[in-house]
Amino acid sequence: MAKTILIVDDSAAIREALLITLQDAGYEVLVGCDGQDALRQLTGQKINLIISDVIMPNMDGIDFLKSVKRMPSYKFTPVIMLTTESAEALKMEGQNAGARAWVCKPFTPPKLLNAVQRFCLP
Numbered sequence: 001m002a003k004t005i006l007i008v009d010d011s012a013a014i015r016e017a018l019l020i021t022l023q024d025a026g027y028e029v030l031v032g033c034d035g036q037d038a039l040r041q042l043t044g045q046k047i048n049l050i051i052s053d054v055i056m057p058n059m060d061g062i063d064f065l066k067s068v069k070r071m072p073s074y075k076f077t078p079v080i081m082l083t084t085e086s087a088e089a090l091k092m093e094g095q096n097a098g099a100r101a102w103v104c105k106p107f108t109p110p111k112l113l114n115a116v117q118r119f120c121l122p
Contacts, residue, residue, distance in 0.1 A: 003048040003120045004028040006036040006066060010056040014105070017080075018051065021109045022116070034087070035059025035067070037093065044073050048120040054083040062097055069098040078119040082107065
């Protein structure tokens with residue numbers, strides 16, 4: 001059975017690139033367009049990994065991450081932050097909220113899959 005990854009990004013182009021990369025690598029993928037939309041996707045099903053942007057409308061990635069970590073079904077789900085933001089203070093805030101990795105955009109599929117495979121194999 002394929003592992004399931006939730007991707008969260010407000011950019012349709014990034015969502016599409018992630019979707020293609022992850023599906024081609026054998027993962028099942030759920031998609032959220034911002035933190036609020038992604039929270040609605042978390043209905044108790046098994047999610048093996050979350051990849052989230054940081055800067056998004058409605059609910060940013062850090063607030064989304066904090067909300068996920070308060071949910072009993074997902075508090076141990078690893079989260080990779082995928083963002084253009086590289087400020088150390090923001091990285092530290094993400095780490096303190098529970099992010100397991102920080103990948104900067106633009107990403108290459110091999111670099112992304114290397115990060116993903118650290119937390120779940122297809």
